[in-house]
Amino acid sequence: MAAPLITQFFPPLKNDLILRAAKGEKTERVPVWLMRQAGRYLPEYNQFKNDNSVSFFEMVRTPSMACEITLQPLKRFDLDAAIIFSDILVIPQALGVGIEIEEGKGMIFDFLLNTPEDLNKLNTVVDVTQELHYVMDAITLTRQTLQGKVPLIGFAGAPWTIMKFMIEGGSSSPLPKARRWLVQYPDASRQLLQLLTSKTVDYLVAQVKAGAQLLQVFDSCAGELGPYQFNKFALPYLREIAYCVREKLNDQHIEHVPMTVFAKDAHFALEDLSKCGYDVVSIDWTIKPAHARRMIGSRITVQGNLDPSMLYASTDDLKHEVKTMVEKFGTQRYIANLGHGVHKDVNFENVKTFVDAVHMYSEEINATL
Numbered sequence: 001m002a003a004p005l006i007t008q009f010f011p012p013l014k015n016d017l018i019l020r021a022a023k024g025e026k027t028e029r030v031p032v033w034l035m036r037q038a039g040r041y042l043p044e045y046n047q048f049k050n051d052n053s054v055s056f057f058e059m060v061r062t063p064s065m066a067c068e069i070t071l072q073p074l075k076r077f078d079l080d081a082a083i084i085f086s087d088i089l090v091i092p093q094a095l096g097v098g099i100e101i102e103e104g105k106g107m108i109f110d111f112l113l114n115t116p117e118d119l120n121k122l123n124t125v126v127d128v129t130q131e132l133h134y135v136m137d138a139i140t141l142t143r144q145t146l147q148g149k150v151p152l153i154g155f156a157g158a159p160w161t162i163m164k165f166m167i168e169g170g171s172s173s174p175l176p177k178a179r180r181w182l183v184q185y186p187d188a189s190r191q192l193l194q195l196l197t198s199k200t201v202d203y204l205v206a207q208v209k210a211g212a213q214l215l216q217v218f219d220s221c222a223g224e225l226g227p228y229q230f231n232k233f234a235l236p237y238l239r240e241i242a243y244c245v246r247e248k249l250n251d252q253h254i255e256h257v258p259m260t261v262f263a264k265d266a267h268f269a270l271e272d273l274s275k276c277g278y279d280v281v282s283i284d285w286t287i288k289p290a291h292a293r294r295m296i297g298s299r300i301t302v303q304g305n306l307d308p309s310m311l312y313a314s315t316d317d318l319k320h321e322v323k324t325m326v327e328k329f330g331t332q333r334y335i336a337n338l339g340h341g342v343h344k345d346v347n348f349e350n351v352k353t354f355v356d357a358v359h360m361y362s363e364e365i366n367a368t369l
Contacts, residue, residue: 010211011148018080019151021335022214022258022279022301030331030362031080032355033153035262036341037073038085041348044072056101057093060086066138067145074149076348077355081150081214084142084207086135088157088218091199092166094131096123106170113167113181116188128199129206136210143211154212156203158219158241158263159196160234163189179224182233189233197237201244208249208257216260216282217241220340223265230269235276238263242277260303264340270295285339289328303335306354311338311346315353322357331362331369 013019018031039045048069049059059065069085089099089107098110111121129136143152157165164178182189204215217238225234238261246256261273262282273281274296281300283292285307296302310321326336336358342351 010143011146013148013151013213015080015150018335019213019258021333022260024299024301024333027332028363028366029359030326030334030336032336032358033079033081033083034073034338034342034351034354035083037077037079037083037351038069039342040344041342041346041351042072042076043348045069048072057087057099060090061134063134063138063141066134067142070138070142070152071145073351074146077352078359079150079355081153082142082146083153083155083216084135084139084212086138086155088155088162088220089165090132090135091128091157091162091196091203094123094126094128094199095195096121096126097166107165109166109169112169113192116185116191119188119192122195124195126199128203132203132206135203136206139207139210139212143213151213152211153214153216154204154207154210155216155218156200156207158217158222158234158261159193159200159237160225161219161221162196162200163192164221164224166192176224179229182229193233193237197240197244200241201248204241204245205248205252208245208254209252212257214258214260215245216262217278219261219263219266222263222269223267225266227268230263230266231272234263234266235269235272238273238278239276246277262303267295271297274300280335282335282337283339289325293329298333301333301335302329303337305337305339308338308340308343308346311342311350311354313350315350318350318353319357322354323361326358326361326365331365336362 017027021027021031066085070082074082093099100108102108167178167181222234242259249256258279260280260282261278263269263273264284267287280303281296282303283305285305292302306325310318
């Protein structure tokens with residue numbers, strides 16, 4: 001069979017460390033990247049945004065800008081992956097929900113889902129590969145511009161997390177409106193979750209066709225669900241995404257790319273997550289590495305899990321925490337990351353310390369094996 005067309009116009013990859021780690025192949029050092037590695041903590045990001053007088057979503061929707069911002073952290077740090085500059089909320093935008101981010105106010109939705117009748121406001125027949133073409137254009141441009149330096153990660157939000165945003169307008173709410181939906185409107189909840197799942201599958205497949213070399217599904221609000229609701233309203237859709245993406249890529253004779261699932265705070269679900277079709281399970285900072293390894297098993301790669309607040313620490317304390325983290329996880333089937341995203345006010349020099357320390361300590365450990 002001929003090689004997939006998507007690989008024929010991209011430069012050869014020079015650093016495949018993270019791909020090997022995701023597949024369980026031997027690595028000479030631990031690969032490292034950071035969630036939200038491109039963003040407000042970088043002075044060049046703020047300079048770029050101010051110089052161009054653009055909003056957050058204007059940058060997301062402009063491929064040349066998204067490409068430039070994606071590459072900014074790679075110019076400062078010895079990272080082993082780039083992640084496309086975008087947002088999980090592009091899926092509800094594609095469904096017809098207007099969303100903007102205003103300084104000092106946060107996210108502004110033009111309507112929320114208050115009752116099942118509000119589902120009729122959504123554009124359920126939208127072709128997300130066309131509506132979100134700017135993301136795919138940005139991925140292709142970035143992949144070309146990277147010149148094979150490191151792999152490029154594409155991503156999407158998990159159905160439950162996106163549902164929560166569409167009902168509550170944010171990730172935090174004084175009332176559990178989205179969980180109330182699951183209880184009061186279970187059929188409508190499943191209808192919405194299935195819609196989001198279907199669109200997310202199409203979106204992720206399109207990202208791979210555009211050039212994404214890994215995929216991550218962010219279930220940032222997973223921990224708000226207890227085991228019963230998670231197993232009923234989150235896990236089945238995460239599983240469906242993993243298997244349907246692989247199936248659709250196979251049908252189009254496109255090589256499968258490693259997929260990561262990040263279900264923040266869902267410690268009770270780690271064993272189930274390790275069995276639902278993903279190559280990598282990413283964990284937050286509130287779980288012990290040994291416990292995570294036991295639950296996830298030896299056939300799945302683990303990603304994580306430094307407490308993001310450690311990027312406020314002194315250099316010595318930060319390096320000590322990184323060393324301890326690498327020692328506890330081990331250097332194989334492991335991708336170093338934070339337990340969540342980079343905070344906007346951290347010193348970027350500490351990010352460099354984190355990245356370099358992961359490489360240094362993992363190389364030292366490997367030298368003794």
